Amino acid sequence: MAWLLALFFGQSDIAQAQAPQDILVIVNSSSPVADASVAELRNIFLKKKSFWRGGEAVVPIHARPGSPLRDAFRQRVLAMTATEEKEYWKNVKIKKGLTEPTAIGNTLKAVYKLRSSVSYVFRADFKTGVAKPILVIPADR
Numbered sequence: 001m002a003w004l005l006a007l008f009f010g011q012s013d014i015a016q017a018q019a020p021q022d023i024l025v026i027v028n029s030s031s032p033v034a035d036a037s038v039a040e041l042r043n044i045f046l047k048k049k050s051f052w053r054g055g056e057a058v059v060p061i062h063a064r065p066g067s068p069l070r071d072a073f074r075q076r077v078l079a080m081t082a083t084e085e086k087e088y089w090k091n092v093k094i095k096k097g098l099t100e101p102t103a104i105g106n107t108l109k110a111v112y113k114l115r116s117s118v119s120y121v122f123r124a125d126f127k128t129g130v131a132k133p134i135l136v137i138p139a140d141r
Contacts, residue, residue: 020139022123023073026108026131028115032056036118036134041077044118046088047098060101061110061119070103073120076141 025041027033033052036044043049045060052058063070065082074080080088089100104110107119111131118134126133 025135
């Protein structure tokens with residue numbers, strides 16, 4: 001059965017669905033940002049904060065909704081269910097006119113192209129030189 005799933009979905013998707021993985025929070029290689037806390041990232045991805053500690057603007061980029069990566073990040077960093085996240089953005093749009101961060105399929109490529117961005121990838125998908133990790137979020141968090 002596993003070989004049939006691998007045929008249709010690809011081996012890495014099956015591995016991600018079977019075993020939790022570490023998530024690397026990443027920024028552009030030229031960014032001066034060297035680290036971040038989970039609390040700081042939560043505020044950035046909920047658009048409660050739009051600048052890094054050093055004053056540089058930050059653009060959060062999410063993985064696509066429903067992807068294993070987005071689900072893992074939402075649970076570990078935002079500490080929300082998918083329903084809670086949708087409700088949060090509905091309320092924030094009404095009260096403050098803000099929309100949720102852009103969601104892109106290839107977050108690593110997006111960070112490579114946009115200097116002020118922050119995003120995340122599974123450790124297995126990280127490529128050295130394309131971006132730099134600023135935080136490891138363990139699979140068991």
